[in-house]
Amino acid sequence: MKPEIVAKVNEFLAEEFEIETALLTPEARLVEDLGIESLDFVDIVVIIERDFGFKVKREDMEGVRTLEDLYKYIETRAV
């Protein structure tokens, strides 16, 4: 896993979503553990495009359950 991806994702989750950094472990589940809800995924799509420069399809996010899934998804898509 590229550390800069982990750092960037954790940074936006902490800053924009006000999630405690101690909770940001790879196995943390986005909905159940981090309290991210369906509307928040809309904003995650916006932030990924802003920070990583690629377009996310809303349906791509359906398989993303844990923070690790999110890192991996971004790693495979980011140029």
Added chain:
Amino acid sequence: MNRVVITGMGIYSTIGKNLAEVRDSLYYGRSGIGIDPRRKEFGFRSCLTGVIERPNLKNDLPRRMRVGLAEQGEYSYVATMEALKNAGIDMDFLEKNEVGILYGNDSSSIPVIESIDLIREKRDTTLIGSGAIFQSMNSTITMNLSVILKLRGINFTISGACASSSHAIGMAYLLIKQGLQDIIICGGGQEINAESMGSFDGLSAFSTREDAPTKASRPFDRDRDGLVPSGGAATVILESYESAKRRGARILAEVNGYGFSSNGDHISVPNVDGPVRSLKRCLDDAGLKACDIDYINAHATATPIGDMNEAKAIDLIFGECRPLVSSTKSMTGHEMWMGGASEVIYSMIMMENSFVAPNINFENPDEFTGKLNIADKTIEKKIEVFLSNSFGFGGTNSTLIISKFK
């Protein structure tokens, strides 16, 4: 029929961010008007505006609750929290009892403009984000506050132009009077940004006295040259007397009557007949006579025709007793969607503290405004009953009569 009382109020305005600050500004006749230099860049005729600071709610609300709040929603949140505290209502009470919300709002420009700018530039709606839809609808204030406060009663927004929040109080009064609700959070919020005011500025409705901003809003004065746009939010808690008694609440005032009418005339030019019918209907509903009214908080925005026609209407009904009249818009500017509710609060503060706030900048009357008993300075006076007028585009009129609770 239930008696309807007011048990709480809260305000976030250009003349103060809470009840205590507003009380002092009213008493000392302080103006909240200044200049917004951005309006010059935008080609406005007038850069005059009420000046207000955006509250920072980062420590008050979680992100999900903040992202749906537009500018006027933030003001409304602050005013409503003060009103609930004033009424002795906490979150626990709101979760266990059915409380409603009826709020006046008639625009939400910035989120609409920003979303469309983004669509035009990026051609991708997913980049707008999740907050814009909840910020951009007219019902933005009620939809957000009802979620934040976990409200389970009536819940919608009233859009009646510059009479919006006066009608909201009127409607809440009728619902409580009929026994359909016990407690309703009422009020109005008004955005103040340049973008929301451009089309109004384009009608040449605004004062252009930019060299002396605090002198610009001159309701009833002979030399008035237009209104000054303003904003903020104001909340009152309406409650049935039985409910207030049951929870041992402090009763601030009683709502005695609501009058309304439509001019059936021009879209922007007010007339005399419409307001006269609203005034009469309100007096009839309250079971009061013109001479029972101690103070009139006029709608008077400082437009030449609007003030003249309101002066004629007031003189027609109240000419015999000539109660004190002032337009607090001389200090606040025209708070539009918020004005009906804020002016009820200004008048309640005066009633509570036994003074009539000055109609500042009233230096010379004209043929019509000279017939009214206008308070050109602060007057120490016991107020038992007051009346508040609010009129809006389309010829919508609303009048409220409120008194000390006896």
